Amino acid sequence: MFFENHEAIFPKYVPVLSTKRLELVEITEEHAEDIYQIYSNDNVTKYDDCYSFTSLDHAVEAVNLFKQVFTDKTGIRWGITFKNEKNLIGNIGFNQFQSFHTGKIGFALNEQFWGMGICTEAIAEVVHYGFNTLKIHRIEAETHPKNTGSGLVLTKNGFKREGTLRDFVFWKGVHQTIVMYSKISGDL
Numbered sequence: 001m002f003f004e005n006h007e008a009i010f011p012k013y014v015p016v017l018s019t020k021r022l023e024l025v026e027i028t029e030e031h032a033e034d035i036y037q038i039y040s041n042d043n044v045t046k047y048d049d050c051y052s053f054t055s056l057d058h059a060v061e062a063v064n065l066f067k068q069v070f071t072d073k074t075g076i077r078w079g080i081t082f083k084n085e086k087n088l089i090g091n092i093g094f095n096q097f098q099s100f101h102t103g104k105i106g107f108a109l110n111e112q113f114w115g116m117g118i119c120t121e122a123i124a125e126v127v128h129y130g131f132n133t134l135k136i137h138r139i140e141a142e143t144h145p146k147n148t149g150s151g152l153v154l155t156k157n158g159f160k161r162e163g164t165l166r167d168f169v170f171w172k173g174v175h176q177t178i179v180m181y182s183k184i185s186g187d188l
Contacts (some may be wrong), residue, residue: 009134010073017078017125024078024122027066027091031079034088035059038110047144048108049171066091073097080109080122080134089113092122094130094139101137103130107150119153127157138185142169142178154181 013028027035038044047053053059069075077093090109097103105126107119108148130136141159145151155161158182167175 011076011133014070014076014078015129017129020084021082021127022118022121022125023081023083024090024092024125025081026061027077027079027088029060029063030086031088032056032059032063034079034110036089036092038088038108041111042053043111044108047147047150049169051172054078066093069096078122078126080118090118090122092119092126094126095175097136101135102140103134103138104140104142106125106132106141107153114149120149120156123153123157127183136185139183141181143181145177145179151179151181157183158187159183160187 016026017024033056035182036053036056039050039053039059039062042052053062067078069077075094075096077091077095079088080090080092081088088110090107090113092107093102093105094107105123107123127139130139141150141154141158142165143154145164151161160183162180162182164177164178164179168178169176
């Protein structure tokens with residue numbers, strides 16, 4: 001449970017969220033190939049906590065993990081599509097919820113769609129949902145210090161760079177320093 005009255009607020013199914021160009025949808029087994037295309041690219045996973053996928057089985061495992069996190073009510077992950085299209089071009093969501101009304105957000109985008117404002121648009125919608133529907137008070141994002149693109153996308157959405165946390169996470173077999181960003185519901 002991430003906060004009081006969690007059961008009453010947490011959705012029974014992954015809701016579809018819409019923006020001007022995008023739909024954020026539930027990720028299913030039908031999206032395994034799209035997930036593989038995203039995470040098999042070393043440029044996408046370079047600053048992520050996972051290694052590049054080397055088989056479709058890895059993508060199926062990821063889809064199952066996204067579903068389990070939702071079933072356990074510890075997170076929500078959406079697939080990012082262009083409106084009226086089925087293929088995922090990315091994914092975004094709350095990786096975990098913590099006590100005191102905090103959610104950690106994460107996102108990944110197929111490299112061929114970088115620089116088009118897609119993550120900026122998707123983050124805005126997920127943040128809106130988190131604050132207004134889930135009643136989250138604080139949304140956090142952790143990025144690698146060299147991942148300037150993600151930092152820029154977060155700051156475009158009003159996230160504040162809080163600081164550098166030395167050797168804060170253990171990714172890919174080594175301790176990693178991260179930059180913490182946050183947005184508070186009162187920042188709106």
